Amino acid sequence: EAQVTQNPRYLITVTGKKLTVTCSQNMNHEYMSWYRQDPGLGLRQIYYSMNVEVTDKGDVPEGYKVSRKEKRNFPLILESPSPNQTSLYFCASSWTGGNGYTFGSGTRLTVV
Amino acid sequence: GQQLNQSPQSMFIQEGEDVSMNCTSSSIFNTWLWYKQDPGEGPVLLIALYKAGELTSNGRLTAQFGITRKDSFLNISASIPSDVGIYFCAGQPGGADGLTFGKGTHLIIQP
Numbered sequence: 001e002a003q004v005t006q007n008p009r010y011l012i013t014v015t016g017k018k019l020t021v022t023c024s025q026n027m028n029h030e031y032m033s034w035y036r037q038d039p040g041l042g043l044r045q046i047y048y049s050m051n052v053e054v055t056d057k058g059d060v061p062e063g064y065k066v067s068r069k070e071k072r073n074f075p076l077i078l079e080s081p082s083p084n085q086t087s088l089y090f091c092a093s094s095w096t097g098g099n100g101y102t103f104g105s106g107t108r109l110t111v112v
Numbered sequence: 113g114q115q116l117n118q119s120p121q122s123m124f125i126q127e128g129e130d131v132s133m134n135c136t137s138s139s140i141f142n143t144w145l146w147y148k149q150d151p152g153e154g155p156v157l158l159i160a161l162y163k164a165g166e167l168t169s170n171g172r173l174t175a176q177f178g179i180t181r182k183d184s185f186l187n188i189s190a191s192i193p194s195d196v197g198i199y200f201c202a203g204q205p206g207g208a209d210g211l212t213f214g215k216g217t218h219l220i221i222q223p
Contacts, residue, residue, distance in 0.1 A: 042118075
């Protein structure tokens, strides 16, 4: 089944403790992206990647890092999480930059 | 980044009613997309529009790409309980650009 898999689905962590949210897609998509969703603000792009070893900042990149060493994986790294990064995070992939994104099921992160 | 103005923010309607929502932008987009998000899940693509003036249907859903390329609307006819959710519009300026999302329209249906 074609899908985008994120892990974990839920995560509670403490301020400053580094964490990684994994994202993997099995559709051989070139384009992958991370979004955060907050009440009243919709979906905001954090980082995106056009292909392996090519990443770029989205609208809200501060406090996040990404890497794209393999086509299928696009992990999101929070080196020193803070409470304002408490949010619902979605990974998405597509053949090109916009046509028919496939989204993962989300990761709900709470930073205390 | 670019912004999309999506309205209304929320809708409370009776089952069987028609629904209409729209998105506007201050800049031009070459692609408009409409997504639906169910509780606890990621957004799922409903309709994709690639040409100014294009009108596309998917069952009871109809969406149009505005002539000016700065707006789009989504209509849902004869709403049913499973239509409940958050609907997002998304625009893409060009083929290599990422998507910009509207803030969503929360649809609530009263039986």
